[in-house]
Amino acid sequence: MPxxxxxxxxxxxxxxxxxxxxxxxxxxxxxxxKEVTTRRIKKVPALRGKTVVNLFYEPSTxxxxxxxxxxxxxxxxxxxxxxEVSSVKKGETLIDTGRNIxxxxxxxxxxxxxxxxxxxxxxxxxxxxVVNAGDGxxxxxxxxxxxxxxxxxxxxxxxxxxxxxxxxxxxxRVARSNIWGLTKLGxxxxxCAPPVLIPPGMESFGVKVTNDLxxxxxxxxxxxxxxMQFERDNVSAFPSRMEYFKAYGVxxxxxxxxxxxxxxxxxxxxxxxVEISAEVADGPKSVILEQVTNGIAVRMAVLYLVTHAQGGxx
Amino acid sequence: MPxxxxxxxxxxxxxxxxxxxxxxxxxxxxxxxKEVTTRRIKKVPALRGKTVVNLFYEPSTxxxxxxxxxxxxxxxxxxxxxxEVSSVKKGETLIDTGRNIxxxxxxxxxxxxxxxxxxxxxxxxxxxxVVNAGDGxxxxxxxxxxxxxxxxxxxxxxxxxxxxxxxxxxxxRVARSNIWGLTKLGxxxxxCAPPVLIPPGMESFGVKVTNDLxxxxxxxxxxxxxxMQFERDNVSAFPSRMEYFKAYGVxxxxxxxxxxxxxxxxxxxxxxxVEISAEVADGPKSVILEQVTNGIAVRMAVLYLVTHAQGGxx
Amino acid sequence: MPxxxxxxxxxxxxxxxxxxxxxxxxxxxxxxxKEVTTRRIKKVPALRGKTVVNLFYEPSTxxxxxxxxxxxxxxxxxxxxxxEVSSVKKGETLIDTGRNIxxxxxxxxxxxxxxxxxxxxxxxxxxxxVVNAGDGxxxxxxxxxxxxxxxxxxxxxxxxxxxxxxxxxxxxRVARSNIWGLTKLGxxxxxCAPPVLIPPGMESFGVKVTNDLxxxxxxxxxxxxxxMQFERDNVSAFPSRMEYFKAYGVxxxxxxxxxxxxxxxxxxxxxxxVEISAEVADGPKSVILEQVTNGIAVRMAVLYLVTHAQGGxx
Numbered sequence: 048m049p050x051x052x053x054x055x056x057x058x059x060x061x062x063x064x065x066x067x068x069x070x071x072x073x074x075x076x077x078x079x080x081k082e083v084t085t086r087r088i089k090k091v092p093a094l095r096g097k098t099v100v101n102l103f104y105e106p107s108t109x110x111x112x113x114x115x116x117x118x119x120x121x122x123x124x125x126x127x128x129x130x131e132v133s134s135v136k137k138g139e140t141l142i143d144t145g146r147n148i149x150x151x152x153x154x155x156x157x158x159x160x161x162x163x164x165x166x167x168x169x170x171x172x173x174x175x176x177v178v179n180a181g182d183g184x185x186x187x188x189x190x191x192x193x194x195x196x197x198x199x200x201x202x203x204x205x206x207x208x209x210x211x212x213x214x215x216x217x218x219x220r221v222a223r224s225n226i227w228g229l230t231k232l233g234x235x236x237x238x239c240a241p242p243v244l245i246p247p248g249m250e251s252f253g254v255k256v257t258n259d260l261x262x263x264x265x266x267x268x269x270x271x272x273x274x275m276q277f278e279r280d281n282v283s284a285f286p287s288r289m290e291y292f293k294a295y296g297v298x299x300x301x302x303x304x305x306x307x308x309x310x311x312x313x314x315x316x317x318x319x320x321v322e323i324s325a326e327v328a329d330g331p332k333s334v335i336l337e338q339v340t341n342g343i344a345v346r347m348a349v350l351y352l353v354t355h356a357q358g359g360x361x
Numbered sequence: 362m363p364x365x366x367x368x369x370x371x372x373x374x375x376x377x378x379x380x381x382x383x384x385x386x387x388x389x390x391x392x393x394x395k396e397v398t399t400r401r402i403k404k405v406p407a408l409r410g411k412t413v414v415n416l417f418y419e420p421s422t423x424x425x426x427x428x429x430x431x432x433x434x435x436x437x438x439x440x441x442x443x444x445e446v447s448s449v450k451k452g453e454t455l456i457d458t459g460r461n462i463x464x465x466x467x468x469x470x471x472x473x474x475x476x477x478x479x480x481x482x483x484x485x486x487x488x489x490x491v492v493n494a495g496d497g498x499x500x501x502x503x504x505x506x507x508x509x510x511x512x513x514x515x516x517x518x519x520x521x522x523x524x525x526x527x528x529x530x531x532x533x534r535v536a537r538s539n540i541w542g543l544t545k546l547g548x549x550x551x552x553c554a555p556p557v558l559i560p561p562g563m564e565s566f567g568v569k570v571t572n573d574l575x576x577x578x579x580x581x582x583x584x585x586x587x588x589m590q591f592e593r594d595n596v597s598a599f600p601s602r603m604e605y606f607k608a609y610g611v612x613x614x615x616x617x618x619x620x621x622x623x624x625x626x627x628x629x630x631x632x633x634x635v636e637i638s639a640e641v642a643d644g645p646k647s648v649i650l651e652q653v654t655n656g657i658a659v660r661m662a663v664l665y666l667v668t669h670a671q672g673g674x675x
Numbered sequence: 676m677p678x679x680x681x682x683x684x685x686x687x688x689x690x691x692x693x694x695x696x697x698x699x700x701x702x703x704x705x706x707x708x709k710e711v712t713t714r715r716i717k718k719v720p721a722l723r724g725k726t727v728v729n730l731f732y733e734p735s736t737x738x739x740x741x742x743x744x745x746x747x748x749x750x751x752x753x754x755x756x757x758x759e760v761s762s763v764k765k766g767e768t769l770i771d772t773g774r775n776i777x778x779x780x781x782x783x784x785x786x787x788x789x790x791x792x793x794x795x796x797x798x799x800x801x802x803x804x805v806v807n808a809g810d811g812x813x814x815x816x817x818x819x820x821x822x823x824x825x826x827x828x829x830x831x832x833x834x835x836x837x838x839x840x841x842x843x844x845x846x847x848r849v850a851r852s853n854i855w856g857l858t859k860l861g862x863x864x865x866x867c868a869p870p871v872l873i874p875p876g877m878e879s880f881g882v883k884v885t886n887d888l889x890x891x892x893x894x895x896x897x898x899x900x901x902x903m904q905f906e907r908d909n910v911s912a913f914p915s916r917m918e919y920f921k922a923y924g925v926x927x928x929x930x931x932x933x934x935x936x937x938x939x940x941x942x943x944x945x946x947x948x949v950e951i952s953a954e955v956a957d958g959p960k961s962v963i964l965e966q967v968t969n970g971i972a973v974r975m976a977v978l979y980l981v982t983h984a985q986g987g988x989x
Contacts (some may be wrong), residue, residue, distance in 0.1 A: 052437065062363075083496055084466050085466070086410070087410065088409055088410030088411075089410045089412065089466060090409070090410040090438075091409070095716055095718070096714070096715065096716030096718040097716075097717070098717065098744060098747075100740075107460060108442055108458075111439055112414075112442065112462075112465060113465060115440055116412060116438070116440060116465055116466075119412075119438040120438075124718075124744070124747040126740055126743055126744060128736055128740065140947075140974065143944060143945065143947075144736075144944075146964055147737060147943065147944075147964070147967050148740075149963070149964075150968045151740065151741065151744055151966035151967060151968070151970075151971060152712050152713070152717060152744075152968065184686045197975075289700040315457075315460075315461065316457060316458075317457065319454075319457075336461070336463075336464040337464070339461050339464035339465060340464045340465070340466065342465075343465060361697075398780050399780070400724070401724065402723055402724030403724045403725070403726065403780060404723070404724045406754075422756055422772075423775060426728075426754055426776075426779060427779060429754055430726060430752070430754060430779055430780075433726075433752040434752075496934065509799065540759075629771075629775065630771060630772075633768075633771075650774055650775070650777075650778040651778070653775050653778035653779060654778045654779070654780065656779075657779060657780065668833075
């Protein structure tokens with residue numbers, strides 16, 4: 048896996064701090080690993096004898112499973128620690144938990160936490176590599192990387208693309224990481240949501256803001272539709288799922304004014320009939336399942352790079 | 362593992378749709394794998410680099426563990442997904458979950474679900490192999506296969522055997538799968554239970570029906586005693602476990618009129634003193650623990666065959 | 676791994692029944708494995724093709740994870756069974772569960788149980804090796820072994836050392852196993868706690884008893900500070916955590932009268948500001964994280980020895 052630029056970070060905590068070159072290095076490395084995931088024997092020995100710990104303070108099937116598979120396809124040993132059965136119950140702090148995991152000679156700790164910044168705190172306390180699998184409303188870097196990887200695979204480039212992110216921008220770590228990544232690589236990002244779901248000062252991120260779904264769709268090369276989480280109390284501004292679907296649900300009808308090649312992305316799990324119609328989710332414009340497949344290659348790349356970081360920590 | 366008949370199904374969903382020859386192919390393949398489970402190093406590389414997902418919508422230790430071990434002994438990577446920590450909580454449908462697992466390049470999805478037919482729906486949505494690990498009251502094909510495998514190992518044949526299935530026939534997927542399998546292979550099956558636990562029209566399955574335990578035992582070469590699940594509301598017809606034990610509990614005393622070589626089977630976990638006495642469960646006629654051991658070989662065979670299916674899907 | 680004394684037990688149930696020589700054999704074997712845990716590829720094939728089952732009737736992150744890693748570094752296949760998803764819910768007895776696990780051809784069952792003696796009952800019912808990962812208030816042998824291993828690594832010997840165990844002696848399996856192990860190897864043990872937390876007749880274990888923390892610290896080569904479990908009802912004698920910390924919390928101030936080389940141990944997870952100050956826990960006298968690291972080597976040794984036991988069972 049020879050690359051001109053060497054990876055130097057022990058961790059992957061967020062997209063915000065990455066350079067354009069670092070993002071491209073991850074994407075290129077993922078390209079090499081993508082081929083592995085389609086082989087009959089989907090394994091390489093790159094992380095044999097290394098230990099990867101999934102430390103999840105929030106329940107998650109898809110992200111945990113994707114990381115677990117990525118690690119296993121690199122031949123690492125994987126340990127899953129979920130909050131429910133962990134000593135967190137006994138009141139141990141994140142730092143103590145991290146140090147204990149490190150004392151077990153873990154090489155990588157993949158952490159999902161409901162508090163923004165938790166992976167940063169953890170990374171300062173341990174010599175092991177820390178990979179952020181989602182922290183509060185802050186970042187979900189591997190999701191953004193797999194979204195960008197999928198875009199690039201399908202459309203050949205990121206620079207100059209118009210990408211609209213649609214949905215609950217205010218509470219979305221996926222939106223935040225995508226915005227950082229896409230703008231660094233030269234895409235033009237529009238965010239689209241009802242006013243109550245767009246945080247003030249969004250323009251300072253270098254994105255266009257609109258409340259009009261048709262406008263967000265019209266010129267987009269791709270749209271990234273976020274999951275509407277009605278289980279949160281903050282969306283009480285919307286009386287019902289039906290109401291939201293009428294105004295912001297992505298349907299074939301709404302896509303009539305779109306570019307022919309428009310791609311529809313979604314980080315999953317999808318709410319059919321809430322933020323997206325079944326017809327669109329399962330239709331030819333959708334790359335939702337390709338995102339899932341690409342997630343493995345991207346996470347293999349991240350695990351590979353952080354465990355093979357060269358030189359001192361950045 | 363050369364066999365005249367080649368396996369052609371991508372899935373194992375139920376016994377009902379299998380031919381006599383297909384069942385025999387599974388049993389013969391299991392025979393080859395049984396030897397592996399007794400080696401000092403209990404592993405073969407048949408599924409190296411393949412991914413097997415245990416997708417369990419109902420809690421289960423024994424079936425999940427048995428499949429997990431079977432897959433690991435074939436050198437597959439195994440991912441466990443339990444409902445409690447899954448995105449099912451977030452309202453994702455079975456089909457979406459299945460497609461997502463498939464997008465992770467899983468080769469086999471082993472599914473247990475409380476709804477009859479769920480594995481069939483899943484199998485139509487994914488290219489991955491689907492193995493039914495129990496669906497509602499419908500089928501539990503690998504349990505029947507391991508029961509039949511055990512019978513054949515101990516008695517040398519299935520054709521012409523008299524097998525009585527005793528207990529809650531109405532709500533038993535184990536009974537249903539056993540009836541299909543045993544009758545296809547030429548055994549004579551009797552079902553025995555109090556009237557309220559035998560569904561109407563049972564005779565159309567080609568089995569004898571009786572409410573008399575002694576009659577069910579008298580001519581049987583083997584009895585398969587089902588777990589009595591008092592946690593279900595439908596057995597309120599029985600005032601107590603004691604009452605059930607008196608009328609239908611299999612004891613040494615009740616077995617006095619049986620054939621000398623009679624085998625006692627049970628899918629587990631057993632309720633000592635409810636459907637079976639401790640003396641019988643732990644006695645020389647019992648093959649209950651051999652069933653557990655054989656379960657691994659049978660599941661290795663199933664995983665091997667569905668991942669090596671030849672030709673188009675049936 | 677040539678040793679003069681051969682290991683003969685199929686199980687590791689407690690420290691009480693071990694001879695001095697057996698304890699030393701485990702410590703020496705752990706020494707050999709410790710080197711493995713620091714290699715770049717942290718794996719040896721000693722248990723390849725063997726199956727290790729973690730059977731946990733109490734939640735535990737650190738002990739389960741430590742055993743899981745130890746087994747994986749020996750190349751064993753590991754199956755985790757937690758009570759929450761197990762058929763224990765369906766009322767299966769420990770013995771039936773054990774026999775079923777054995778029928779799955781498991782080589783080692785690691786069991787944690789809230790009832791004292793459970794691993795002994797299990798070991799009599801199965802041919803598989805049983806390792807006690809903590810039973811009630813009775814024993815936690817691998818914790819004591821890793822404590823002793825850590826002491827010996829740091830101080831060069833056990834014989835003649837003065838070790839004080841501080842905290843809830845009455846309800847601590849860690850205390851009990853440490854007392855057996857340390858006294859067998861010739862250390863002088865003092866236990867220190869408020870009167871209500873010391874069981875009557877403690878002196879018969881061959882230990883000194885004191886209620887005075889300063890006295891317990893003064894001559895000690897090492898102190899082992901137990902976790903204070905306020906979630907138990909039996910400590911209502913103490914009005915608050917603050918109160919306990921004032922009287923029995925180990926702080927830098929309390930350590931002023933200690934020997935220069937004093938080691939501070941803790942089985943974790945620590946309660947900062949309850950039984951120990953953060954300053955001490957993170958300070959230069961603390962070997963708490965080394966204990967965690969050593970736990971893997973000690974557990975590798977135990978798993979290796981019980982699966983390579985020679986001659987008949989003791």
